[in-house]
Amino acid sequence: MADAEPIEQFRAEAREWLEGNWIPELKGRHNPMGMVDGPTDMSEDMVQWRKRLGERGFGTPTWPSEYGGAGLTQEEAAVLDEEMRRIGAYNPIGGLAVGMFAPTLMEFGSEEQKLKWLPPLSDGSMRGCQGYSEPGAGSDLASLQSFAEDKGDHYLVNGQKTWQSGGQWADFCFGLFRTDKSHKHEGISFLIIEMDQPGVETRPIKLISGKSPFCETFFTDVKVPKENLVGEEGNGWTIGKRLLQFERSGIGGGGARSLMKSLSEEAKQLVALDEDGKIADKELRQEIVEYDMRARNFFGTVVRAQIEAKARGGPSATSSALKNIGAALVQKRSELLVEMRGMEGYGWEGEGFTDEDLAATRDWLWHRAVTIYGGSEEIQNNILAKRVLGMRDHQ
Ligand SMILES: Cc1cc2nc3c(=O)[nH]c(=O)nc-3n(C[C@H](O)[C@H](O)[C@H](O)COP(=O)(O)OP(=O)(O)OC[C@H]3O[C@@H](n4cnc5c(N)ncnc54)[C@H](O)[C@@H]3O)c2cc1C
Incomplete structure (x- = not known):
């Protein structure tokens, strides 16, 4: 692990770069699914921001510089992320090819293929x-x-x-x-x-x-x-399965930080509290606290799995367990967020609903799909039974 001094030096460097390059007009316009479920945002500011990130390698910070990255360690990338959040900046470079195809190509592709396909992904000019x-x-x-x-x-x-x-x-x-x-x-x-x-x-x-x-x-x-x-x-089967491991660890682990955002705190803005400032509905309170504890445990496990994956040179069948647990958590979270809103949580359109209410309903419905894509929940259980528990196919 790097000692405190170089990492703080990197923090200062990242901060200075962000001060000179972040475009404040883009604040609040982050759509984490933007590179998957809609056309690429081609507004002038966003194009410019992607270009700057790409040139500095900060769009795909841990990739080697010859492929468009900045060659950062995970620790430095986390610091960059913190520095972005501090000023309301974000990294819009992502999507399926960055998260799944690129690490697979780095493992199995030829040098010519890496040099051809990776740099345009690192600045968002291709998807x-x-x-x-x-x-x-x-x-x-x-x-x-x-x-x-x-x-x-x-x-x-x-x-x-x-x-x-x-x-x-x-x-x-x-x-x-x-x-x-x-x-x-x-x-x-x-x-x-x-x-x-x-x-x-x-x-x-x-x-x-x-x-x-x-x-x-x-x-x-x-x-x-x-x-x-x-x-x-x-x-292709071997390569394709490897890509699925990257996909599953992305689904299970990638969102782990956002799952950590305390639901108890969020609930306090949305539901009735008792005289001690606790969530008045005991059953709901218990479910929320249980969720918060499980999300924290999950985050710890994801970090451990990431360290293990790095040591072994990539994810393993553990990614199937992370995918299932992460999917169950994200579904539970979106279900509770709807429940906390009462009737407003079931809005689809029309008067009487805030944008947040409508987004909560859509999130809840969208998250039904997490147990299907990247291989269904049952298929992950089959993989765990075979690869982790060593069980044989039932004839
Ligand atoms: C939101 C979303 C995005 C997607 N994006 C992509 C994409 O970009 N590219 C892409 O190629 N695909 C994509 N998919 C497809 C996804 O990979 C498949 O839907 C998934 O693999 C399941 O296949 P299926 O839909 O054919 O269901 P089926 O395979 O027909 O399964 C139906 C049901 O049977 C169960 N089942 C099947 N076989 C077994 C078994 N052996 N043991 C136990 N249960 C079993 C399944 O768990 C499931 O519940 C996406 C799907 C969704 C929902």
Whole structure:
């Protein structure tokens, strides 16, 4: 661990850089899902801020500098984060490709691939979508049928993917495609496909909320150069599973800090208190306190798991446990936030609801999906049974 002096020196450096580069007009405009469920924010200030972060490597601070990062330690990155929060600044660079594809490419990609695909992710000038699920391949992902036929210097891809988060706004798709029909797992390869080319068609899937954050993606005779194959042909299943571990630790661990924000404190603004200043409804009080304690324990476990993952060179099957526990917590949190608002917590539109009330309802509904994406809760339990507990398949 770095001693106090260099880290404080870094804090001073980060503070000075932020003073000269943060654009205060952007305060309060942070949408953590912005690089996933909507078009990229192309307003002048946001473009400028992403560019500055990218140039300094602060958008992806722990990445090596040759790939667009700043080569910071986790400790320095945490300090940068603290310094941003202190002045109301934030890092808008993120999304699926930054969180899942980039660490996978760093592990399995060639040097040319890393130099080509990582820098434009580090300044938000490119974004990717995940091409895994198909209409007949969700939990049983290895049943996927989209076929990449070997044509010498390129593959010719035909097939359909579904549930691509942000597919209609993505520049490329990273995903799993069949290169051999005679072997289920060994017949899968990991490809990068540019979206803006003939034969790629996205059809947004409209949700009950009216939003369309996902797509079906159709590939018809799409030419994919061989240089876009990551790792060996037929090794896609191993690479694809690694990416899922990054996805799951992101879902379970990435939000852990926000889950820590005390619900008891929030409740005091929303519900009746007794004469001692405690939440008057005993049952609700107990649920909230229980939540706060579990969230704190979870955060501690996430930090431990991150240290362990670093020591082993990446996440393990533990990411499945973190995903399930994090998902249960985020669902419980959003359920309690709705409950605390009483009738106002069930608003969808119209008079009598504040923006926060409406956001609470939408958050609550949105979080139902956390136990599905990145592999369902049952699938994580299967992985834990097999990989962690060493249990065999029940015949
Ligand atoms: C919000 C959201 C975003 C998504 N984004 C993407 C994306 O960007 N890219 C992408 O490729 N996919 C994406 N997906 C798809 C997601 O990965 C799949 O929905 C998920 O893997 C489950 O597959 P399925 O929907 O086909 O359900 P199914 O596999 O049909 O499962 C249905 C039910 O059966 C259960 N089940 C299935 N098999 C077993 C088993 N062996 N043991 C026990 N229970 C089982 C499941 O747990 C589930 O409850 C997204 C999904 C959601 C909800």
